[in-house]
Amino acid sequence: MDRKIVCARLAQQVTRLVKQEKMTPIPGITLFYSESGSVRKPVMYKPAIVIVFQGKKTGYFGKSVIQYDASKYLMLTVPVPFECETFATPELPLAGLSLGVDVLQLQDLLIDIGDDDGFHPPPLTHGIHSALLTEEMLCATERLLDAMAHPCDARVLGPHIVREILYHVLQGPCGGALLSLVSRQTQFSQIARALRRIEHHFTDSLSVDQLAAEANMSVSAFHHNFKAVTSTSPLQYLKSYRLHQARMMMLQEGMKAGVAALKVGYESPSQFSREFKRFFGVTPGEEMTRMRYTG
Structure with a gap:
């Protein structure tokens, strides 16, 4: 299998599905597409497996620098704040998908695997990991994108293909992180x-x-x-989580900064504005203006 050709084809499928807006949603799956890159900035993703077919992202997590592109996928087992830089152009857009990690589905899969002698992933303690995007995962994601083009296929086959991708991740180098997530005593x-x-x-x-x-x-x-x-730290995490939530309320719901600040637990709008600028590098008003300008 020629990885470059397959990834280019999958990127075209994502582009077509996103632009035509005719895709059938599959629970847990989000497609992403962008013709422009973005500078390094704070982000917080929910637990997910992020697969990029075209373009590139660089994550900065503590002292670690994590590349994820058409050769490596990103996996987050918990919502963690980190910084991310995106590389994309109109000629080479960013295209990929995000598969949400469902703990119940993961537990069900582990029950089916049972006490298989070949399944002994080492425990992993970080919340973010990157690993090689295998041929098996690429084949499964291609079938998943094909299914999203047809409502019946998406409804009937989609959940099974999602489970298959999760299985391949579980059997790979990131399997220990998924296992740690559901092992109650760790x-x-x-x-x-x-x-x-x-x-x-x-x-x-x-x-x-x-x-x-x-x-x-x-x-x-x-x-x-x-x-x-x-x-x-726990306090810094809580602060960053509140700031990310407030930002989403402002951008997605058109909420004013002062209202969003109160909604996420700030008692002082001025303190919120100071911490927002320190964290995101711009004031809440500047961020709203920037997002309206960039679309």
């Missing part, structure tokens, strides 16, 4: 639960002491393990 899974707590209650007055107690850890152990997974 430190990673305890931090993952704390992250889900933040995700669902980020507007509450959450304290590190409270989160550590719920994770059944001492405060020092919680800090250490939290940073191992997310590359940041």
Whole structure:
């Protein structure tokens, strides 16, 4: 199989599906397409497997630099803040898909694998990983894109192909990270639960002491393990999560900065504006103007 030819064909399929707006959605799958790159900026993705067929992205996670393109996929097992730079042009657009990691589907898959002697992935403790995009994954994603062009295929075949892709990831070098996510007694899974707590209650007055107690850890152990997974401290994570949520409210719902600030738990709009500019490099108003200008 010629990887370049296959990836070019898959990029064309993504382009066609996105531009024609005739694709049939498959639960957990999001297609992305862009003809312009973006400078390095803070992002936060939900747990997902990100496959790029054309163009390139570079992620900056703590001291690690992670490339993901037509040769490597990105996998996030928890929502982690990191910085990302995108490379794309009208002649060579960015095209790919994101497959959301569903914990229940993952547990069901692990039950089917059972005690297979060949399945012993080493545990991984970071929340973000990159690995080689295999031939098996490329073949499965091609069939997935084909299915999205036909409503019946998408409904009947789509979920099975998604499961197949998840299986290949589980059997690969990132399998240990997925396994750690659902293994209840690991430190990673305890931090993952704390992250889900933040995700669902980020507007509450959450304290590190409270989160550590719920994770059944001492405060020092919680800090250490939290940073191992997310590359940041619990308080800094909570702040960045609130800022990302406020930004999405402003951009997607047209919410004013002061209202968004209150919605995500800030008591002072001026403090929100200061922290927003420190984090994103622009004021909330400048970000809204920039997004309107870039479309």
